[in-house]
Amino acid sequence: MAHYELNMPVTEEQVRQLRINDTVTLHQTLYGIRDATQIHMFDHGRKTRFDLKGHAVIHTAPNVKWVGETKEHPSGYAPICIGTTTSARMERFTRPLMEQYGVRIVIGKGGLFAASAKAFSDLGGVYLAIIGGTAALETTWIEQIEEVDLDDLNPESLWKFRIKGFGPLLVAMDSHGGSLYTAVNSAAKDRRAGVLAALGVKS
Amino acid sequence: MKVDLNQVEEACRELYIRALKMLPPDIKQGFRRLDSSETNATGKAILGTMIRNIAVAEDTNNLLCQDTGIPIYNVTIGSNVIVDGYALKQAIVKGCARATKEHPLRSSVVHPTTRKNEHTSCGRHVPVINIDFVPAADILAIEMIPKGSGSENNSWLKMAIPADGIDAIKTFVVDCVLEAGGKSCPPVIVGVGVGGTADLCVHLSKVAATRPLGSVCADPEGAKLEAELSAVVNQLGVGAQGLGGDSTAFAVHVETAATHITMNPVAVNMQCHSARRARATFTPQGVGYGY
Numbered sequence: 001m002a003h004y005e006l007n008m009p010v011t012e013e014q015v016r017q018l019r020i021n022d023t024v025t026l027h028q029t030l031y032g033i034r035d036a037t038q039i040h041m042f043d044h045g046r047k048t049r050f051d052l053k054g055h056a057v058i059h060t061a062p063n064v065k066w067v068g069e070t071k072e073h074p075s076g077y078a079p080i081c082i083g084t085t086t087s088a089r090m091e092r093f094t095r096p097l098m099e100q101y102g103v104r105i106v107i108g109k110g111g112l113f114a115a116s117a118k119a120f121s122d123l124g125g126v127y128l129a130i131i132g133g134t135a136a137l138e139t140t141w142i143e144q145i146e147e148v149d150l151d152d153l154n155p156e157s158l159w160k161f162r163i164k165g166f167g168p169l170l171v172a173m174d175s176h177g178g179s180l181y182t183a184v185n186s187a188a189k190d191r192r193a194g195v196l197a198a199l200g201v202k203s
Numbered sequence: 204m205k206v207d208l209n210q211v212e213e214a215c216r217e218l219y220i221r222a223l224k225m226l227p228p229d230i231k232q233g234f235r236r237l238d239s240s241e242t243n244a245t246g247k248a249i250l251g252t253m254i255r256n257i258a259v260a261e262d263t264n265n266l267l268c269q270d271t272g273i274p275i276y277n278v279t280i281g282s283n284v285i286v287d288g289y290a291l292k293q294a295i296v297k298g299c300a301r302a303t304k305e306h307p308l309r310s311s312v313v314h315p316t317t318r319k320n321e322h323t324s325c326g327r328h329v330p331v332i333n334i335d336f337v338p339a340a341d342i343l344a345i346e347m348i349p350k351g352s353g354s355e356n357n358s359w360l361k362m363a364i365p366a367d368g369i370d371a372i373k374t375f376v377v378d379c380v381l382e383a384g385g386k387s388c389p390p391v392i393v394g395v396g397v398g399g400t401a402d403l404c405v406h407l408s409k410v411a412a413t414r415p416l417g418s419v420c421a422d423p424e425g426a427k428l429e430a431e432l433s434a435v436v437n438q439l440g441v442g443a444q445g446l447g448g449d450s451t452a453f454a455v456h457v458e459t460a461a462t463h464i465t466m467n468p469v470a471v472n473m474q475c476h477s478a479r480r481a482r483a484t485f486t487p488q489g490v491g492y493g494y
């Protein structure tokens with residue numbers, strides 16, 4: 001269980017060294033992306049002007065306040081509360097994000113499934129678990145909303161955040177087929193019979 | 204008692220924001236209880252971060268979670284209260300929209316097919332408004348619940364049959380907890396509706412999921428069932444955020460209703476660890492805020 005401080009963007013080699021149960025803290029840049037953003041990018045053929053190569057995306061739709069473009073808020077948006085959402089709904093976008101845009105790190109809560117695990121091992125990527133529902137704390141790791149694209153989808157725009165010390169986050173799926181979720185889920189399924197017996201359920 | 208609808212609108216604005224920022228004391232107590240008994244290192248670290256987040260939200264006057272949820276207002280009206288029911292509903296909608304615009308809050312509400320967001324947290328039949336009546340004379344209470352989607356997306360209904368008995372109910376609850384895994388931001392309150400019609404059963408599961416921790420089902424049979432399920436649910440080891448450990452659920456809550464001789468419905472609705480609610484109570488003395 002090692003800890004890594006990563007300046008974004010990262011290389012394939014840097015991502016491949018990460019193993020489940022390691023922890024990671026990110027610096028500099030993070031992109032925010034969500035259901036509608038990816039539905040429009042991958043189902044409706046829209047493109048982003050951002051270069052996501054080697055970067056991390058977090059499954060999010062933040063609370064922001066429009067304040068107008070200033071030096072402090074170059075996007076015109078001030079962050080209010082930024083956290084994460086359930087990743088499972090966005091499972092089918094992991095591979096295209098990696099293949100078409102070169103994304104290396106996906107951050108979210110609740111985990112992803114087999115297709116994403118395969119994409120992580122084929123292409124070199126990881127899933128970092130952030131704790132859902134702890135957005136007040138996570139907001140303190142965001143310095144600024146630098147830029148925004150596809151903003152007609154607001155709040156599900158594509159957000160570019162400037163971050164400082166974003167983490168520690170837990171490596172929950174790695175590029176070597178490891179997944180904490182698969183391990184926990186199969187152990188939980190194994191306990192099902194015992195729990196039902198304790199409830200007096202006749203099998 | 205006559206109700207001033209301007210005050211109601213103001214309260215409904217205030218309630219949405221309060222609910223998003225301050226966790227009720229029973230939930231904080233629930234966190235302390237789980238934290239003291241957690242044996243898994245990852246689980247313990249996650250609970251610690253969640254507890255820290257509650258303090259950061261209070262210190263920075265920020266929202267606990269980014270998900271502003273689907274707004275729900277539960278109104279209870281006492282027997283001496285004089286109020287225009289339609290205007291009351293309009294005041295609630297206005298207060299909800301004002302909170303969204305004025306704070307501002309992320310509007311998480313869209314039309315179901317066009318996906319258009321009005322940026323008011325309102326839309327057709329939303330906010331959800333439930334109205335009930337109580338025998339207490341001079342009281343109007345409004346409970347506000349921002350229901351997060353991570354937990355709401357983990358909702359299920361099974362129209363089991365009488366021959367499957369209570370075993371079908373217990374098995375269904377266990378399987379729903381497994382199916383939800385980490386998606387509903389555990390530790391959760393597992394809300395279980397038993398009986399009624401299909402829609403009533405689902406409604407009861409929501410009532411159960413949003414009941415304060417420590418409260419008990421008024422039906423002794425429901426109370427027995429929730430105690431049994433609460434005692435074993437954490438043995439599944441799903442854990443906080445689905446990453447393992449003993450903190451899958453704060454509790455299992457059950458609500459019951461009479462049902463048809465040929466029916467045995469059971470519904471499950473999850474409430475996440477951001478188990479937010481706020482309450483305003485109007486009496487002849489004025490308006491008071493609580494949970």
Ligand code: SF4
Pocket residue numbers: 084085086132133134268269270272350351352353354386387388475476477
């Ligand atoms: S499930 Fe609850 S805690 Fe998790 S992100 Fe949604 S509202 Fe927040």
